[in-house]
Amino acid sequence: xxxxxxxxxxxxxxxxxxxxxxxxxxxxxxxxxxxxxxxxxxxxxxxxxxxxxxxxxxxxxxxxxxxxxxxxxxxxxxxxxxxxxxxxxxxxxxxxxxxxxxxxxxxxxxxxxxxxxxxxxxxxxxxxxxxxxxxxxxxxxxx
Amino acid sequence: xxxxxxxxxxxxxxxxxxxxxxxxxxxxxxxxxxxxxxxxxxxxxxxxxxxxxxxxxxxxxxxxxxxxxxxxxxxxxxxxxxxxxxxxxxxxxxxxxxxxxxxxxxxxxxxxxxxxxxxxxxxxxxxxxxxxxxxxxxxxxxxxxxxxxxx
Numbered sequence: 001x002x003x004x005x006x007x008x009x010x011x012x013x014x015x016x017x018x019x020x021x022x023x024x025x026x027x028x029x030x031x032x033x034x035x036x037x038x039x040x041x042x043x044x045x046x047x048x049x050x051x052x053x054x055x056x057x058x059x060x061x062x063x064x065x066x067x068x069x070x071x072x073x074x075x076x077x078x079x080x081x082x083x084x085x086x087x088x089x090x091x092x093x094x095x096x097x098x099x100x101x102x103x104x105x106x107x108x109x110x111x112x113x114x115x116x117x118x119x120x121x122x123x124x125x126x127x128x129x130x131x132x133x134x135x136x137x138x139x140x141x142x143x
Numbered sequence: 144x145x146x147x148x149x150x151x152x153x154x155x156x157x158x159x160x161x162x163x164x165x166x167x168x169x170x171x172x173x174x175x176x177x178x179x180x181x182x183x184x185x186x187x188x189x190x191x192x193x194x195x196x197x198x199x200x201x202x203x204x205x206x207x208x209x210x211x212x213x214x215x216x217x218x219x220x221x222x223x224x225x226x227x228x229x230x231x232x233x234x235x236x237x238x239x240x241x242x243x244x245x246x247x248x249x250x251x252x253x254x255x256x257x258x259x260x261x262x263x264x265x266x267x268x269x270x271x272x273x274x275x276x277x278x279x280x281x282x283x284x285x286x287x288x289x290x291x292x293x294x
Contacts (some may be wrong), residue, residue, distance in 0.1 A: 031180040035211050
């Protein structure tokens with residue numbers, strides 16, 4: 001990744017570069033295979049309906065992986081994702097668009113590490129936050 | 144008839160009991176498949192030449208690749224209550240060391256908490272499980288605290 005983000009570049013309130021995803025049923029099947037999460041809720045409509053869903057739903061873990069990508073894309077090769085927390089509050093359905101977003105809530109130095117806290121979330125096409133969360137990253141400095 | 148608590152004695156007894164360790168050998172192909180399934184084209188996960196020049200000197204796995212790993216068999220297996228479904232409630236991760244091909248990651252897990260809450264479809268059972276990931280050098284790689292909702 002060409003653009004490296006540095007601690008000095010970040011200000012509180014700043015937006016994390018958004019990441020747009022559009023998982024279709026094929027992607028859910030691929031993720032089931034790659035992750036080993038074979039819960040049929042993610043590929044069998046009948047099972048999903050029996051659990052009160054209108055159709056299959058996107059894996060929470062896939063949305064967690066999208067939010068991790070949001071952060072690793074933003075921080076560049078020299079940045080490190082340190083903490084990641086997600087809550088699966090709302091369901092997402094294939095092949096609807098999922099937009100991953102974030103804002104910087106705090107920047108600080110602790111134990112010699114340059115840390116940045118972000119509020120992050122996934123948004124469905126209605127603009128609802130289906131997966132709110134938070135991340136802490138360690139960034140390099142220019143100095 | 145009063146409804147029995149979903150937090151059974153069996154469940155309570157399992158809290159804090161560490162599982163057997165499970166060894167997970169990390170394969171390059173598994174990392175690539177995972178990154179492709181997520182649709183994450185970051186060359187650090189897949190491009191050996193590129194990754195060699197990067198901060199880790201080798202390919203590394205996307206952070207949540209750890210979900211692919213087996214955690215050890217529970218010393219006190221708990222039969223889940225017969226209900227309509229299971230939902231992943233979310234997770235908290237902390238990442239300390241990168242994971243790459245050839246690493247052997249030992250994962251252990253334990254039930255940390257169990258509680259019930261009223262919900263839209265009746266009483267829901269929340270179980271919180273903690274996983275610890277340690278590499279072949281004995282370094283702490285990551286910790287995960289995940290919540291599963293049974294309803």
